[in-house]
Amino acid sequence: MLNIGYLGPPGTFSELAVRYYIEEKIKKDMSKNEHQDEIMLTPFSSLQKVLLAVEKGTVTVGIVPLENSVEGAVNQTLDLLAHNFFNIYFQKEIILAVIHHLLVRPGTKLSGLKQIISHPQPLAQCRNYIEQNFPDVETIETSSTASAAALVAGSHEPWAAIGTTLAAENNGLQVLASNINDYPDNATRFMVVGLEDNEQVPGCKTSVIVTIKDRPGALYSILAEFARRNINLTRIESRPAKRKLGDYLFFIDFLGHRLDKEVRKALDEIVNHTLSLRVLGSYPAHQC
Amino acid sequence: MLNIGYLGPPGTFSELAVRYYIEEKIKKDMSKNEHQDEIMLTPFSSLQKVLLAVEKGTVTVGIVPLENSVEGAVNQTLDLLAHNFFNIYFQKEIILAVIHHLLVRPGTKLSGLKQIISHPQPLAQCRNYIEQNFPDVETIETSSTASAAALVAGSHEPWAAIGTTLAAENNGLQVLASNINDYPDNATRFMVVGLEDNEQVPGCKTSVIVTIKDRPGALYSILAEFARRNINLTRIESRPAKRKLGDYLFFIDFLGHRLDKEVRKALDEIVNHTLSLRVLGSYPAHQC
Numbered sequence: 001m002l003n004i005g006y007l008g009p010p011g012t013f014s015e016l017a018v019r020y021y022i023e024e025k026i027k028k029d030m031s032k033n034e035h036q037d038e039i040m041l042t043p044f045s046s047l048q049k050v051l052l053a054v055e056k057g058t059v060t061v062g063i064v065p066l067e068n069s070v071e072g073a074v075n076q077t078l079d080l081l082a083h084n085f086f087n088i089y090f091q092k093e094i095i096l097a098v099i100h101h102l103l104v105r106p107g108t109k110l111s112g113l114k115q116i117i118s119h120p121q122p123l124a125q126c127r128n129y130i131e132q133n134f135p136d137v138e139t140i141e142t143s144s145t146a147s148a149a150a151l152v153a154g155s156h157e158p159w160a161a162i163g164t165t166l167a168a169e170n171n172g173l174q175v176l177a178s179n180i181n182d183y184p185d186n187a188t189r190f191m192v193v194g195l196e197d198n199e200q201v202p203g204c205k206t207s208v209i210v211t212i213k214d215r216p217g218a219l220y221s222i223l224a225e226f227a228r229r230n231i232n233l234t235r236i237e238s239r240p241a242k243r244k245l246g247d248y249l250f251f252i253d254f255l256g257h258r259l260d261k262e263v264r265k266a267l268d269e270i271v272n273h274t275l276s277l278r279v280l281g282s283y284p285a286h287q288c
Numbered sequence: 289m290l291n292i293g294y295l296g297p298p299g300t301f302s303e304l305a306v307r308y309y310i311e312e313k314i315k316k317d318m319s320k321n322e323h324q325d326e327i328m329l330t331p332f333s334s335l336q337k338v339l340l341a342v343e344k345g346t347v348t349v350g351i352v353p354l355e356n357s358v359e360g361a362v363n364q365t366l367d368l369l370a371h372n373f374f375n376i377y378f379q380k381e382i383i384l385a386v387i388h389h390l391l392v393r394p395g396t397k398l399s400g401l402k403q404i405i406s407h408p409q410p411l412a413q414c415r416n417y418i419e420q421n422f423p424d425v426e427t428i429e430t431s432s433t434a435s436a437a438a439l440v441a442g443s444h445e446p447w448a449a450i451g452t453t454l455a456a457e458n459n460g461l462q463v464l465a466s467n468i469n470d471y472p473d474n475a476t477r478f479m480v481v482g483l484e485d486n487e488q489v490p491g492c493k494t495s496v497i498v499t500i501k502d503r504p505g506a507l508y509s510i511l512a513e514f515a516r517r518n519i520n521l522t523r524i525e526s527r528p529a530k531r532k533l534g535d536y537l538f539f540i541d542f543l544g545h546r547l548d549k550e551v552r553k554a555l556d557e558i559v560n561h562t563l564s565l566r567v568l569g570s571y572p573a574h575q576c
Contacts, residue, residue: 048419069533072363072526076412095533120408120429124364131336141408141429185532219524220511227508234534236507238360238525244473245357245383246522 001038005050005059008043011146011167015041017063017094017190045143047076051085054193061091061194068098068188070181071121073237073251077191081280082209082239082249089197090207090281098186100126103149103161103173110176113137117148118162126162128182149173189286197258197281204257205234207280210270211241211249218273219250225269226254229262257282289326293338293347296331299434299455303331305351305382305478333431335364339373342481349379349482356386356476358469359409361525361539365479369568370497370527370537377485378495378569386474388414391437391449391461398464401425405436406450414450416470437461477574485546485569492545493522495568498558499529499537506561507538513557514542517550545570 004021006014022039029036042059044050054062065074081088100122104113116123116130117140123130130139142148145163152161153171160176161167168175198204212218226233232255241247256263258279271277292309294302310327317324330347332338342350353362369376388410392401404411404418405428411418418427430436433451440449441459448464449455456463486492500506514521520543529535544551546567559565 067528067533069528069535070530072528075360139431143427183530187533189533217515217521219521220508220515223508223511227505233505233507235536236524236526238523240355240357240360242358242471245355245475245477247357248523 001040002061003040003042003059005042005044005053005062007047007050007064007144008045009144009146009150010043011149011164011170012144013096013098013164013188014063014065014190015043016164016166017065017096017188020094020096021063021092021192048080048084051080051088051193054088054195055085057195061192062088063094063190063192066189066191067235067237068121068125068186070125070183070186073239074121075239078237078239078251079242082251083242086278087195088193089195090191090283091194091196091198092192092283093205093286094190094192095286096188096190098125098181098188099164099179100162100181100186101165101168101175102177102180103152103163103168103171104159104176105152106172106174108158108160108174108176112158113160114158115140116160116162117142117151119143119145119148122162125186126180126182129180146170192283197279198283200257200259200282201284203285204282205253205255205285206258206263206282207251207253208267209249209251209276209278209280211275212273221273222250222252222270225266225273229266231256231262231266255285289328290349291328291330291347293330293332293341293350295335295338295352295432296333297432297434297438298331299437299452299458300432301384301386301452301476302351302353302478303329304452304454305353305384305476308382308384309351309380309480336368336372339368339376339481342376342483343373345483349480351382351478351480354477354479355523355525356409356413356474358413358471358474361527362409363527366525366527366539367530370539371530374566375483376481376568377483378479378571379482379484379486380480380571381493381574382478382480383475383574384478386413386469386476387452387467388450388469388474389453389456389463390465390468391440391451391456391459392447392464393440394460394462396446396448396462396464400446401448402446403428404448404450405430405439407431407433407436410450413474414468414470417468434458480571486571488545488547488570489572491573492543492570493541493573494544494546494551494570495539495541496555497537497539497564497566497568499563500561509561510538510540510558513554513561517554519544519550519554543573
C-alpha cells in the first residue's frame with residue numbers, strides 16, 4: 001500500500017499536490033502495465049508530524065511545500081530538514097499553480113467585512129489586494145487555508161477566508177471574489193520525501209545543504225566548483241544556522257544526479273570548503 | 289523635531305529598538321554638546337505604513353526589522369523595499385537580543401492552556417518549547433507580540449501570549465515561563481531608514497539589491513567581483529523576483545562604504561552582470 005502523508009486538513013494546496021502526484025503515478029503505472037497499489041491519504045496537523053511519520057515509516061512518502069514563487073521559501077520545511085530530520089531524502093519535485101479566492105458564508109457583504117482569515121502565505125500573496133480593497137480589515141493567520149474556511153463557516157461574524165474552491169465546496173462557502181493573487185504567475189514547489197532518493201534518470205536535480213562558518217567568502221568558493229564544471233545552479237537559499245546572527249547555511253539546488261561524474265567531483269571539492277555538506281537527494285525535476 | 293516611525297503597537301520589539309536608537313543618539317549628541325532635538329514616537333499598524341510615512345516625509349526616520357538569527361529574513365520588509373519603495377535608504381543598523389516569555393492573566397494554570405498566541409516569528413522561535421510542553425495546544429498568529437498580549441488580557445479564555453516583559457507590564461499579565469526561546473543566541477537586526485543614507489564614516493556596511501534573470505551562474509560572477517577586491521560579504525539573501533518560480537533577486541551586504549574606491553569598482557563591474565543593481569545605502573554597522 002502507498003500511504004501518503006501531507007499537511008492537512010483536507011482541502012489545502014498540499015492535498016492538491018497529493019492528488020497531482022497520485023494521478024501522475026497512476027498514469028505511469030498504467031503505461032508500464034504495473035500492478036496498481038492501494039493508495040491511502042494521511043493528513044497531519046503540522047509539517048513536523050508529516051516528516052516524523054516519514055522517518056518512522058508509518059507513511060511511505062510525505063509531500064511538503066518547499067517554496068513559492070511570490071513568498072519564497074517555506075522556512076519551516078527548510079529548518080526542519082536542516083535541524084531535525086537527517087534521514088529524509090527528496091524523491092520528486094511537483095510544481096503547482098496557486099490561485100486564491102475570497103470565501104464567505106452566503107449572504108455576507110463585501111462592505112461589512114471585519115476580518116480576513118487565512119494561512120500567512122495566502123495573506124502575504126494577496127497583500128496588495130487586501131490593502132487596496134479592505135484597508136481597515138484585520139487579517140488573522142491560521143495554520144491552513146482549509147481551517148480558515150472552516151472557521152468562517154462555523155461563525156456568525158462578518159469574516160472572509162482566503163482559500164481554494166475545494167475549501168469553499170467542503171465548507172458550503174461562496175466565492176465572493178476570485179483570482180485575488182497580487183501576482184498572476186503564482187506557483188508552489190512541493191517535494192515528495194521518503195527514506196531514500198531516486199536512481200539516475202534523465203532530467204534530475206540534486207539538492208544539498210552546506211554549512212559555512214563565519215566566512216561569507218566560502219560561498220564564492222563553493223559556487224566556483226559548480227561554475228568550473230558547467231553545473232547549472234537553479235536555486236540558492238540562505239537560512240540562519242540558528243547559532244548567532246551572521247552564521248548561515250545554504251540550500252543549493254542544481255541540475256544533475258549526485259552520481260554523475262562531474263557532480264561527484266564538485267561535491268568532493270566542496271567538502272573542503274564547508275563545515276558540513278549534506279545531500280538531500282537527487283530526484284526527477286517537475287514533469288520529468 | 290525627530291519623529292520616529294515604527295511598527296506598533298507600543299510594547300513590541302520594534303519599540304525596544306526605537307528606545308535603543310534614542311538612547312544612543314542622546315549620548316552622541318551630548319558628547320558633541322549638540323542641541324537636543326525634541327523626539328516623537330509614531331507607531332504604525334503595518335510595515336508598509338511605516339515606509340510610506342518615511343517616503344512622504346511625515347516621519348524623519350523609520351525603524352524596521354530586517355532579519356533574525358533564528359527565523360531569518362523578515363520577508364515583508366525585504367519585499368516592500370524591493371518592490372514598493374524605491375527612495376528609501378539604510379542609515380544605521382541596530383542589533384537587539386530577543387528574549388521571549390510566556391504571558392498569562394494572573395491565575396491561569398499551565399495545565400489548562402488551550403491556545404498560545406503571538407506574532408509568527410516568536411511562535412517559530414519557541415516552536416520546540418511549545419511542541420514539547422504543549423503538544424496539543426493550538427497556536428494562533430497575530431500581527432504583533434503586543435496585540436497578542438492585549439488579546440489574552442481582554443479575554444476569559446485559558447490563553448497565553450508570547451511576548452516581552454514590557455508587554456506583560458502594559459497589559460497586567462504575569463510571566464508564567466521566562467526565556468522560552470529554543471535558541472539562546474537570538475538576536476534581531478533592525479534598520480533605521482530615511483530619505484538618504486550616511487556619509488563615509490569608519491565601520492560602514494553597504495546593502496544592495498541585484499536582480500538576475502534566468503542565469504543562476506550570474507550570482508557567481510557577482511561574488512567574484514567582491515572576492516577579487518577582498519571585499520567581505522556579510523550576508524546574501526535570496527528572495528523571489530515575484531515573476532515566476534526560478535527568478536530571484538539577491539540582497540547582498542558587505543563591509544565598506546559605497547564611495548570607497550574598491551567598492552565603487554566592484555559595483556561598476558557588477559552592473560554588467562545584472563538586470564538591475566540598487567544601492568540601499570551605506571551605514572555604520574551596529575555599535576560603530
